[in-house]
């Protein structure tokens with residue numbers, strides 16, 4: 514009788530491994546002795562020991578080639594939230610994730626760790642110390658969030674001990690760190706255009722920003738804890754720095770660290786949110802004639818003017834999670850990594 518040889522548990526694939534989080538994850542996995550395949554729509558770097566498979570995750574055949582002999586899959590690919598393209602989000606985050614799950618089943622993958630987002634419960638109003646049992650947002654703030662919700666549901670539902678596929682979802686929040694293409698570059702661009710003078714609201718709202726190494730640590734802990742008897746099977750976990758910070762203090766620390774002035778003047782939240790909504794509608798109406806992307810989108814204003822911080826006590830309890838880098842050290846390391854974005858550079 515032919516026996517199927519189980520692939521080594523240290524052989525994994527990172528879907529989205531060319532991206533910001535994906536590359537940090539790949540680097541840590543290599544440090545820890547894993548053999549890594551990257552599946553991504555693009556190749557952004559080369560590293561000894563990493564095999565790249567280029568393709569769209571909606572293409573099952575392309576995925577199957579990359580998943581040969583792989584026992585563990587990290588799925589951290591998504592279109593960027595700023596793209597605001599409903600059809601693209603639906604195709605990649607929903608249909609694409611279904612394809613990833615089918616390919617994993619066919620290829621005999623045993624574990625899938627999804628990068629979800631804490632935003633799946635965020636509706637634009639305050640969340641303080643939110644736990645994983647909060648209901649999914651009924652009115653998600655954008656298409657990105659809407660499809661991240663469906664994606665997480667699909668992955669958690671696919672957890673099936675009988676069939677030998679175990680799944681877990683990691684929900685990070687506000688990831689930052691070296692090579693991040695969003696937070697710091699957008700912030701600096703806004704400052705360079707003279708638009709970072711204002712604080713939206715009274716500036717007291719607390720938010721989670723999570724250093725990328727902590728997010729990576731949470732993913733690897735989840736993968737290594739994922740066994741049939743483990744309580745984490747089919748569940749979602751918040752992974753944060755566990756140090757909520759005032760949104761505007763965090764922005765100011767980054768700006769000042771890079772040589773820019775911190776925002777000082779206050780504007781009422783409802784006024785800015787209303788204006789952002791108006792601009793967004795205008796950009797939609799004018800899209801056939803002129804393409805403009807407002808900096809202060811309703812989503813960004815909501816994130817900048819409300820409390821949104823999450824408890825990671827479930828991750829502490831079930832998988833022994835503890836942040837490995839403090840917020841202060843994470844900010845220092847991030848600021849040092851962007852010499853080209855310094856004021857006057």
Ligand SMILES: NC(=O)C1=CN([C@@H]2O[C@H](COP(=O)(O)OP(=O)(O)OC[C@H]3O[C@@H](n4cnc5c(N)ncnc54)[C@H](OP(=O)(O)O)[C@@H]3O)[C@@H](O)[C@H]2O)C=CC1
Pocket residue numbers: 528529530531532533534535552553554555568569570571588589590591592593605609628629630631661684685686687688689694695
């Ligand atoms: N950044 C943050 O603050 C947070 C991020 N997350 C989640 O973390 C994950 C990683 O985010 P991040 O690293 O910031 O994002 P990136 O955009 O840096 O990385 C995502 C990668 O996936 C690729 N990709 C997109 N579409 C496809 C596709 N159809 N097939 C194959 N690859 C594809 C992207 O390519 P390309 O660049 O060409 O599109 C990119 O290389 C995402 O799932 C995101 O939702 C969750 C919470 C917070």
Ligand SMILES: CC(C)CCC[C@@H](C)[C@H]1CC[C@H]2C3=C(CC[C@]12C)[C@@]1(C)CCC(=O)C[C@@H]1CC3
Pocket residue numbers: 594629630631632686687688695696699700703808809813814816817
């Ligand atoms: C112009 C300023 C008011 C704001 C500049 C910083 C913002 C670009 C970022 C502040 C919070 C960030 C954030 C995300 C993207 C970048 C910010 C809006 C996410 C939407 C990324 C994807 C997620 O899953 C949730 C994140 C929440 C925080």
